[in-house]
Amino acid sequence: MDYIFEKKSVPVRETVFDGCFEQPVDLDFTLPDYCPSIEKILKCKVIPKIHSKSLSGDRLTIDGAVTVCVLYIDEEKKTLRSCEHTSPYSGSISVRSDCSDAVIRAYAKPEYVNCRAISSRRLDIHGAFSLCAKIDAICNKETACGCSSDDIQIKKSSVQLSKLCALAQQQFSVADELEPTNGSPAIRSILKSDVRVKECECKAAGDKAMVRGELIVRVLYIADNEIAETAVMEFSIPAGQVMDAPGIESSTKIDCRLELLSADVRLREESSAENGNSVTIDCRLCATVAAYCDESLDYIADAYSTMYDLDGEYSQIHLSRLCDICRETSITKSSADAETNGISKIIDIWGEQCSAESGFDNGTAIVKGKLTACILALDNDSMPFYIERSVDYLCPVKLNLEDPEKCVVEAAATVESISYRLSGGSAIDLRCEITVDARAVENISARVLSGAHADEEHKRIKESDVAVTLYFAQKGESIWSIARSYSSDPEAIKRENDITDDELDSETMLLIPSI
Numbered sequence: 001m002d003y004i005f006e007k008k009s010v011p012v013r014e015t016v017f018d019g020c021f022e023q024p025v026d027l028d029f030t031l032p033d034y035c036p037s038i039e040k041i042l043k044c045k046v047i048p049k050i051h052s053k054s055l056s057g058d059r060l061t062i063d064g065a066v067t068v069c070v071l072y073i074d075e076e077k078k079t080l081r082s083c084e085h086t087s088p089y090s091g092s093i094s095v096r097s098d099c100s101d102a103v104i105r106a107y108a109k110p111e112y113v114n115c116r117a118i119s120s121r122r123l124d125i126h127g128a129f130s131l132c133a134k135i136d137a138i139c140n141k142e143t144a145c146g147c148s149s150d151d152i153q154i155k156k157s158s159v160q161l162s163k164l165c166a167l168a169q170q171q172f173s174v175a176d177e178l179e180p181t182n183g184s185p186a187i188r189s190i191l192k193s194d195v196r197v198k199e200c201e202c203k204a205a206g207d208k209a210m211v212r213g214e215l216i217v218r219v220l221y222i223a224d225n226e227i228a229e230t231a232v233m234e235f236s237i238p239a240g241q242v243m244d245a246p247g248i249e250s251s252t253k254i255d256c257r258l259e260l261l262s263a264d265v266r267l268r269e270e271s272s273a274e275n276g277n278s279v280t281i282d283c284r285l286c287a288t289v290a291a292y293c294d295e296s297l298d299y300i301a302d303a304y305s306t307m308y309d310l311d312g313e314y315s316q317i318h319l320s321r322l323c324d325i326c327r328e329t330s331i332t333k334s335s336a337d338a339e340t341n342g343i344s345k346i347i348d349i350w351g352e353q354c355s356a357e358s359g360f361d362n363g364t365a366i367v368k369g370k371l372t373a374c375i376l377a378l379d380n381d382s383m384p385f386y387i388e389r390s391v392d393y394l395c396p397v398k399l400n401l402e403d404p405e406k407c408v409v410e411a412a413a414t415v416e417s418i419s420y421r422l423s424g425g426s427a428i429d430l431r432c433e434i435t436v437d438a439r440a441v442e443n444i445s446a447r448v449l450s451g452a453h454a455d456e457e458h459k460r461i462k463e464s465d466v467a468v469t470l471y472f473a474q475k476g477e478s479i480w481s482i483a484r485s486y487s488s489d490p491e492a493i494k495r496e497n498d499i500t501d502d503e504l505d506s507e508t509m510l511l512i513p514s515i
Contacts, residue, residue, distance in 0.1 A: 001308075001454045003152060005144035010297055012319055013164045013290060014139040016102065017060065017095040020132040022111065023048070025066055027085060027125040028118075035083045037120035039075040042376070042386035044068065044115030048089075048108035048129040049262030051284065055102055055135065061092040062106055062131050064262065068113070071191065071376070073384055075120055080222070080230060080347070080376075080384045082191045091131045102137040103169035103288055107259060110353075136290075138167055141317055143299035143448050152452075153489060155302040155480055159444050161319045162292040166247035168209060169288045171261070174239045177268065178217070179278045185223035185231050187277045192220040193265035194350060195283060196414060198236075199327075202256035202289055209245040211287040213258040214238060219265060219279060220348045220376075230347045241287050252291040253322055255439065259286045292322050300449040302480070306487040306515055309458045313451035323401055323440040328367075329416070330395035330434045336373065338387055338426040342380040346422070350374050351415030351432060358397075358409035358438065365397040365404065367411040367436045373418055375428065391430065397438045411438045460487045468496070469512040478503050486512045 025046055031038070050064040067086040074081045113127030147154055180187060198214040215237040223229045239258070248254070261284040268278045297319070304310050355369035373389045393413075401407055416433040423429050469486060479502050483490040494500065496511045 001456050003147055003149055003452045003454065005300070005451070006146035007142050008145045008298070009140040009142040010161070010295065011138050011164045012141050012161065013136050013167065015134060016137050017133065017135040020130040021091060021093050022128050022130050023089055023091050025068065025113065025125065025127040025129065027068060027087070027123070029085050029123060031083055031121045031123070036077070036081055037075040038072045038117050039078070039120070040073045041070060041115055041117055042073065042384065043071040044113050044125065046110040046113045046127050046129050048110065050106055050108055051262060053104050053106045053133070055095070055104060058094055058096065059092055060095050060104070060133055060135065061090065062133065063090045064108065065089065066129060068125055069192065070115060070123065071386065078383060079228060080191060095135060102135050103167060104133055104135050105257070105259065105288060106131065106133040108132070136167070138164055141319065143297065143317065144450060145298050145300065147303070151305045151307040153304055153306060153483065154300045156298055157301040157446070158296050158298045159319060159446055160294060160321055161297055161444060162253070162322045163295040164290065165249070165252050165293050166245040166289065166291040168243050168245040169286065170241055170243045171284065171286045172241045174215065174237060174283045174285060176237050176281050177278050178235050178281065180233055184233055185225055185229065187267060187279065188222045188224035188228065190219060190221045190265065190267050190279070191230065192348070194218045195260060195263035195265065195281070197258050197260050200256050200258035202254050204248045204250045204252070204254065204291070207244065207246045207248065209243045209248050209289040210240070211243060211256060211258060211289065212238070212240040215283060217265065217281055218350070232348055237281065239285060243287060243289060245289055245291065248289070248291040252293050255290045255292070255322065255325060257288045261286055294321070299446060301447065303449055303452055304484045305454050305460070306489070307459060308454035308456055309460065311453045311455070312449055314447055315450045317446050317448055319444040319446070321442045321444060323407055323442055324399045325439050326397060326399055328395055328397050328436045328438070330393055330436060332391060332393040332432045332434065334373070334389065334391040334430045334432065336375060336387065336389040336428045336430060338375070338377065338385065338428065340379040340385055340426050342426055343377050343422055343428070344380050344382060345378040346420060347376040347378065347384070349376070349418045349420055351418050354413045354415050354434065356411040356413040356436065358411045360404050363404045365399045365409050365438065365440065366394060367397055367409070367413065367438060368392070368394045369413055371415050371432065371434065373430055373432065391432055393432065393434050395434065395436045397436060399438060399440045401440055406442050407440045408443060409438055409440050411436055467514060469514070471510045471512050473504050473508050473510050475504060475506050482510065482512065488512050489515050
C-alpha cells in the first residue's frame with residue numbers, strides 16, 4: 001500500500017550552470033596606413049566584448065567581438081601612439097536542458113596575451129580570453145507536508161529559506177556623444193578608453209523594476225595642438241531601464257546587478273564643436289533583478305506506521321537563503337618604483353584585473369584580492385614608458401548575519417580610482433579606491449520524506465491486552481524514537497507523562513500508551 005502525502009512546492013532560484021570556456025586570440029596583422037611605425041611596444045591588451053547571449057535547448061551561445069589594443073612608441077617622433085584590431089567570435093557550450101525559464105549572467109575576461117613586433121609595421125599576437133556564464137532558473141521544490149492516514153505518525157521539521165518572488169533580465173543599449181569640457185584640449189586621436197559601471201539600484205513599482213545605474217567613461221587621448229600632448233577626460237553617463245518583473249514588491253529583498261557587456265568609444269570626425277571633436281559612446285548592458293521574501297518551509301523528515309512495516313523513500317533537497325547584501329569601499333595604499341631615469345610626467349594611472357576572495361575572520365566577513373596598477377608616464381628624457389604593479393587589498397564587509405559560519409559570501413570588486421604622488425626620483429605612492437559588492441547566502445540541505453509504502457502482509461506485533469507499558473528512559477533519548485519502537489503516538493506519550501520537549505533532559509520513567 002502506497003501512502004498519499006499532501007505536497008507543497010516553493011519556487012527557488014537554482015544555478016543550473018556556472019563555468020567558463022576559453023577562446024583563443026591569434027592575430028598576424030599589418031598596421032593601417034594612418035598609424036606611424038613602431039619603435040617599442042608598451043602594452044598590448046585584449047578587450048573581449050559580448051554582443052548577444054542565448055540559450056537554445058541544451059546549448060549556450062555567446063557572440064561578440066574581441067579588440068586587441070596596442071600602445072606603442074612612434075618610431076619617428078618618439079611619442080605615444082595606439083592601434084586597434086577587432087575581430088568577431090562565437091563560442092558555445094553544452095549545459096543542462098531543463099532550464100527554460102532562465103536568466104544568463106555572462107562576462108568575458110582576458111587571460112593572457114603575447115605581442116611581438118615582427119617588423120616596425122607588422123604584429124604577431126597570441127592570447128586567450130575566457131567566456132564565463134552563470135545560468136539561474138526558477139525551480140519548484142516540492143516536499144511532503146502531511147498525510148491523512150490514521151496509522152501514520154509523521155515527524156515535521158522546518159527551514160527558513162528565500163522564496164523567489166520575481167526573476168527578470170533585460171539587455172539594453174546606452175549611447176551618448178561627449179565633448180571635451182571647457183579648458184580641455186581638443187581631441188586629435190584616442191589612445192585608450194575604459195568604461196565601467198559605478199553603481200546599480202532598483203526600485204519596485206507595481207510589477208515593474210526600475211533599474212538605475214551610472215557609467216564612468218575615461219578617455220586618454222592625444223590633443224589636437226602643436227605639441228600633441230596627452231590628456232585624460234572622464235565623464236559620467238546615467239543608465240536606466242524599466243523591466244517587467246511580476247511578483248516584485250517594495251517589501252521584498254531585491255538583488256540587482258547591472259553588467260557591462262560591451263562598450264565602443266570612437267572619435268566622431270565630423271563635429272562642429274568649437275573646442276574639438278566629440279566622442280561617441282555605444283554601450284550594451286544587461287540588468288538582472290531577483291526579488292526574494294523569507295518563508296518557512298515545513299516538511300516531513302521521518303514517518304512510521306503503527307500498524308505495518310514501512311518502507312520510506314527519502315531525498316536530499318538543497319535550498320538557500322539570501323541573508324544580506326551590501327556595498328563597501330576600501331582604500332589601499334601601495335608604492336611603485338619605475339626604475340627609470342626619473343619621472344617628468346604621469347600620463348595616466350588606472351586599475352585592471354581586480355580579483356575578489358571572501359572569508360570570515362572572528363565572525364567578520366573579509367574580502368581580499370589583488371589588482372593591477374597600470375602606470376603610463378614620461379621619463380626625464382620625455383620618453384614614454386609603461387609599468388605594472390600588483391597591489392593587495394583587504395576590505396572588511398559589514399553584513400548583518402545571525403550565524404556567519406553557515407553563510408557563504410559572494411563578492412565582486414571594482415577599481416574606482418587610483419591617485420598618486422611622486423615621492424622623488426622614480427618612486428610613486430599609490431592610493432587605490434576599491435568598491436566591493438558582497439552578498440551573503442546560507443546554503444541549506446535537508447533530508448525529506450518523498451514517499452512511503454506499507455507492507456500489509458507484515459503487521460507490527462503489539463500486545464493487545466496491555467493498556468500501557470512502563471519504560472525506563474535514558475537522558476538524551478527522543479520521544480519520537482521511543483514511540484516508534486512501541487508503535488505508539490509521540491504526542492500521546494507527551495500527554496500521558498506531562499512533558500513538552502521531544503528530547504529528555506534526564507533519566508525518567510515513562511508510561512507508553514497503546515493505540
